[in-house]
Every structure is written in structure tokens, then in C-alpha cells.
Amino acid sequence: MGKPMSKSVIVVGTGNAALCAALAALEGGARVTLLEKADKSLSGGNTKYTAGAMRFAYDGADDLLPLLRNPEDPRVKRADFGSYTTEKFANDLLGFNDGRPLSEEQEALVHQSGATLRWLASHGVKFEPIYSRQSFEKDGRHVFWGGLTLAAENEGVGLFDMELAAVERLGGTVRYNSAVTGLVTDAGRVCGVQIGQERLLADAVILACGGFEANGALRVKHMGENWEAAKVRGTPHNTGDGLLMALELGAADYGLYSGCHATPMDLHMADFGNLELPPGERKNYRKISYFLGVMLNAHGARFVDEGANFRNYTYAQYGAAILEQPGQFAWQVFDSKTYDLLYDEYRFKDAHFVKADRLEDLIAQMSGVDQAAASETLARYNAAVDQTTGFDPTVLDGKATVGLNPPKSNWAQTLDQGPFYAYPVTGGITFTYGGLKVDAEGRVLTGGGDHIKGLFACGEILGGVFYAGYPGGSGLTSGAVFGRRAGQGAAGS
Template sequence: MPRLPRKSAFLSAARSQVGALHNEASSQGVRILYDTMAIELLHGDEGIRGVQVKEKGRSKTILAKAVVMASGGFHANVEMRTKYLGPKWDVVHTRGSRYNTGEGIQMALDIGALSAGNWSMAHAVTGDRYLPDFQEGFQRLSYPFGILVNSDGQRFLDEGADFRNYTYAKYGRLILEQKDNFAWQIFDGKVSHLLREEYKGKQVTKVKANSLEELADKMEGVHKEQFLKEIARYNAAIDEAVPFNPNEKDGRGTKGIDVPKTNWANRIDTAPFEAYAVTCGITFTFGGLKINEQAEVQNTMYQKINGLYAAGEAAGGLFYDNYPGGAGLMAGAVFGKIAGEQAAHYVKSELTEKV
């Protein structure tokens, strides 16, 4: 499995990109309002007329011919999560921005916008069981090299179904479906050097032991006897004739057990043994507003709402059931550029018509 840059490198690149965008916006005369919350879209028969906001607690009207809705989804809104995603989603850990609470989408729906996409699904990863919300270092994504067990000591998913970039955003909700909404990731000494940087931080819920029996005693909430039997079944099912290769889908899997492991299967038999307590963390939601190829928001008559555009997680219909890593960044960049260009063209055409 290809090694990825350290998380700090990603964060550094992201901050540099944001800084560059802010500098460019400033050079173009764009004002950025902080401590400002949009509360209502102003809308008439001809289309968008502006936005009602609260700036530092004071109501204010901003008149505008066009508005780009790039306010994210509703992953940080407990009520909307429970309403649309269903039971248990009110207790998941929240990643991403704490301000993605769905008001932008709701404001558009209130003026007749059409909803789109998979409103009952979300980007949900496996991460530390006890790390507080909105904190960096939550994810635990080296599971393809080990196994996951629930409180009954049983495996419940194919850890090696594919590269983690193609499974990590859906495996969180499989953990949420388990009793008490948690699991343990198990690794042995043969693969511990393959674990990602996120496993080495100070805020990691981890136990370590020199035997599986000792490890089971330390794993909070897990049925010890069933866990040890599950390990024995798993170890016996591995096809060791196939060589292990962490850099590709190696086909080293299991045979004859109810929950298979398709790739990267190794016997868990070499001390020291490590276990990491994990749960479900939500990154963003899939449901949003219906847009066309020009990023124009559609109404319930499938007609564009003049002057209203959407990009990023506010736009629905891009992801269903699963999500490939990095696709959200690309979607935001592509539809953000389209929305901005189209909004500018629309305003210019409106001004030209009135001259």
C-alpha cells in the first residue's frame, strides 16, 4: 500500500493554499466578514436580491444580485444528523468544521430550492473512541493491515476489501452499527511498522501486550473468550501460500470464514500485540442542493433560481453510499470555480441589460 505524506504536510499545504486564496481575494478588493452569520436569502420574482446576516450580533442586509452557497453540509448539526441519517448519528464524533450546521442549505430550501443526493448517508471514518470532537488526529486508518473486532470479540467487516482510500469513508458507519458503537483495531509485531503517523500521537487510546490473552484483558468492553476463538479462526483461515505485499492488492486473503479478508491478511501471532479503541466519526454529509452543470441551484420545478449557485458540500448528488479519498477537494475546486464564474457572468449581464 503506497505510503502517504505525513498529516502535518497536508495541513501545511492546506494552510498555504488558504493563505494564497486570501491574498488573491484581498488584491481583487474582496471583503471577508468574520463573526458574521447568514440567516436568510433575500429573494423576489426575478431571483436573488441579497442576504440577511448578523455581523457580530447585529442584523444587517447585504444586497447582491448573486449568491454562491458554499456553506458546507450539516454534519455538525445534531438535530439534522438524527433527522436525515437516522438513529445513533447524534452520538458520533464530529470532524471537519464545527460551523457546517446546514443553515445554508436550509435557507435555499426555504425559498423553493430542490434537494438532491444521498441525504441518509455521510462520509464517516473510523477514529479514536475518546478523542474530543473537532480535534486533529482522530482518524485511525491502517486497519487494512490488521483486524477489527466488536464488543462480542467478532470481526464484522472485510478490512482488506480495497485500499483504505476506497473504504475509509464508509467503515465508520459499520462501527456505528455495532453494539455500544465501538470496535478495537488489532495489530501484531509483524505489521506495527506499517501503521500511519496518527497512531503515534499522545492522544491515542491504545493497549499493548506480549500475549493475546493479556491483550484481551486490557481491551475494555470485549468478550475475552470469544475474541480469542475469533483470532484462532482467523489465523487458521489465512492462505499463507500467497506472499504479503503492503504496496498492492496482494490477494492474500482468508478461506472458509463468514467474514472474509480479501487482501493483506496475516496471522496475528507475533508479539508485541497492539489494540486501538475506535468509533465512528462524521466528516461531511452527502445530501444538498440540486445544481446543474453551471452550478445554478434548481427549484422544485427543475428551473434555475436566478442568481443562486452552490458548490462544495452544499451541492448534493455528488456522492452516494461511499466516497473516494480526495474527491471532495476536487469537487469543491471544480464547482467553486464554475459557480464563481457563472455568478460573475450573471451579475454582469444583469447590469448590461439595465444600462
């Protein structure tokens, strides 16, 4: 008997989820073609815009060393990585579930996260500790906090490059400028795709073409009018194409369509992310050091607890909170005590801000804001700060306001030392939470619970992974976990 013919698999997209799916399908013996809507420079989707940070469960430094590009770096020896157990990861996700239990997808994400990172490392994807953003120096050691410890070498672009190299080593090929416009079916089975007039057939199709965050009409339909004007932090190409094609074939809609990840961004950034910036500068339109100051809306009022938790547990919700404010903007206000602690993005050459030696003069420059109300809000805030507790940004320091609504629960310091700084911000959407449902083999399910033969999905296009927010760094890990699952499923289908 001859060798069984290897399967042909089409992967739609070239982001992290697509590349992981391709890698797993190639490992499973399939012939793989990836189809990318963008040209080569904008291939890689949102993945290329990321900092490459990946959250996963680990028990201690021994689990991390095999993943590192340079385990001999002297800083590694001086690092206190702590541990991030599956229980902690599960609890962090639960903290964003609005009372829902962990979904099947979240269970898989938590329990397969560590093995998936090791799998990526076995294909040459290497990581670095995130010293700058996720650790503080304490007694000469880098103490990591928040469970998010590693990022791909050279951030999202590095992740893309290393994954693409692995895919190409195993024989996968990519076609750019090839937007998939439809799914081809035969007797109820997906057997290929349309690229405009062209028809490309395959044994299985994996949709890894992102969510619908760059589609204004779908944003308004699912999330409301506030979202029409949202900035898009990443690619203009994630317009929900694959989602619409699958839904048309009877796929179930799953997860929270009204939910998305959105962060505070520079009010004056362009409408989409800018990949032309060098990798280290790409995140610089983001403005997420609000926990060190306060945020005021057009009415001069505070509207969130800026210090509710470490910023990677709040930043994904506060973009939406800003879009809900009148005029859909806010100002972040800091004084010189914390200025040096602000992330580099606040000193970015394109950062918009105003500066003054006196608070009143700062407020006078904060355009669109009710100045009298802002002045009163800041005076009330300053008067409410607990002066007995010490400020410590490395922990939830409990230095809170007393009797204010909303409170500032940690890191509340009086704004009293000039020069003062204020940054205008709005909400920028990162990715959407609603999507498709897949089974344990990555097959797309219908409303009735059957699977659509020949159709797989992974990455941002899935629902059920995130609800009211997400612990930073979970998106890429989710793409890798479910990409691997879809690739294995498609190769064996």
C-alpha cells in the same frame, strides 16, 4: 456607452469551495465579499482540517510538474507517478455508486478536475507529492498507488492560505463572525442575505457553507439514530444553514441524504476536530490502518472485510460500519509484524491504545468486548489465513482468509508476534452527501427544474457528487470544480 457595472457577489463561507467561487467571480470582474460564520481562527471550514489531498485525472509526470512547488526536488526524479486517466477516475467513482451511472456532477468532476488544478496553480496554489501516504519505496523509487498523488503545500491550511491570498490579490474581502441567517429576495430573485438584523444586498449569492454534518438533529433526521453520537472530524459550524435556507425557497433536495463520509476515529477524541494542533498532527485522531490488522466489535466479532481494497476505497464507509456496531465502537488489533507500517497517527501522543506481549492479555484490556468471543474470533481468523501467498502492502496482494465470513481479502497475516496492540475506535463524520442541485452555471435548481434567480451553490452543500462512498481526495476537487463554476456563473448573472 459606459462600461457595464461590475456585479456584486456575496459568497457564504470561506472554505475551499467558497474561495474558488470567489476567485472565479473576481476573474469574471465581480466585486466579491465572503461572509464567514466563524471567527478568523476557525474560518476556512473543513478545508483547513484536511490533508489537502486532491484527486484529479492526469496522463503522467508531465501533467504534474507545473503544479508542484518544487519540481526540482530529487525525489520527484525518483518518483513513478503512473497515470490516472479520466476513465480510472470515473471507474473509481462508479465503484461507490451502488450501480448508479455517473451523475452529471460526477462527469463534470472527472472531466474538469485536471483543468481546475491547473487553474488553481495559475493562481499560485502549489502542490507536493504525497510521499508518506500514497507511495511505497520500491527499488529506490517512490511508487505511487491509488490515483491520489498530490496535496496542497502545507495541507489544508496551506490550501486555504494560498487560495485566500489569491482572492485578496484580486480584491476580494472577508467578513468574519458574520453568520448568514437568511436569504433576502425581491420578486422571486435572491438579492442578498441577512446577518441577524443586518441586510446585505448583492446581485448574486453563492452558498458555499458546507453540509449538515455538525448538526446532530439533521443527522438523526436524515441518517438515523446511530448518527446522534457521531464524532465530527472537522468544524462545528457546518450545521446545514445554507441548505435549509435554499430548501425554504423551493430548492430541490438532491442526492443521498442518508449518506455521508465517515471514518474510523479514536474513540476518546473530542466531539469536533482540533485546529489548534499543528497542521501535520491534525489528522492524528483518525485511525485508518485497519487493513493491516482486524477490527472487533463489542461481541468480539469481526464485521467488515478489513482488506477489501486499498484503504482510500474503504475508509469512508468503515466509520459508518463502526457506528452500526453495538455500543458504536470497535477495537483495531495489530501485532508487531505490521506495527511499523501503521500510519503515524497510531504513534500520536494522544492516541489511546492497549499493549501486551500475549494476545490473551491484550484482549483482557480491551474494555467493553466479550473476551471469550474475541479470543475465539482471533483464533479462527489466524487459522484461516492463507500461508502460501506473500504479504505486500503495495498491491492488492490477495493474501486472504479462507472460509471466513466476513473474509479478509488482502493483507491477511496471522496475529502471532508480540507485542500486540489494540486501539479503540468509533465513527467520525467528515461530510454529508445529500444537498442541492445546480445547473451547468452553478445556479440552484428547484424541484420543477427552474433555477432560483440570483442563487448559486458549490462545495459540500451540493448533492449528487457522492453516494455510497468516495475515492479519497475527491471532496476538495469537487469544491474547486463547482466553486469555479458557481463563481463564473454568478459574475455573469
